[in-house]
Amino acid sequence: MYNFKKEFDWRSTLEFLPTYEVLYRRNTNKIENDKCKRCGKEEKEDWEHIWLCEDNEFTINEIVQESIYRFEKYLKDLNQNEEIEILRTYNFEFIR
Ligand SMILES: [Zn+2]
Structure with a gap:
């Protein structure tokens, strides 16, 4: 789901992706509890647990590092060296 600036709109998207916590609270489809399945x-199972659940295939740290790597590669393919420098400057802070 995208906003008027054609940016990905996480807030609206997440409203359509309820967690078990939300489904249980709404008494949806006889959900028996709000625990992670x-x-x-x-x-x-709230949004924090979804990102941190130990049964996730990838950790949030792995996803962040892979995303930064892919974005840098994308910028490199476009010869956007100045943007790469900016990314590297803030990269460390972002990961922390
Ligand atoms: Zn879990």
């Missing part, structure tokens, strides 16, 4: 732990 992937790890089976007694963790409430």
Whole structure:
């Protein structure tokens, strides 16, 4: 879902992707509890847990590093060297 600037609109998109916590609260389809179905732990499945669940295929750190790598490659293919320098300047802070 994109906003009027043609940017990806996470806020609106996430409203259409409810977690078990939201489904349970809304009493949707007889959801019996708000716990994560992937790890089976007694963790409430909210957006924070979705990103940090230990049963995720990739960690959030791996996703961030891969995304930065791909974006830098994309900029390199376009010869956007100044943009690459900016990315590298803020890269470390962003990952932290
Ligand atoms: Zn989990």
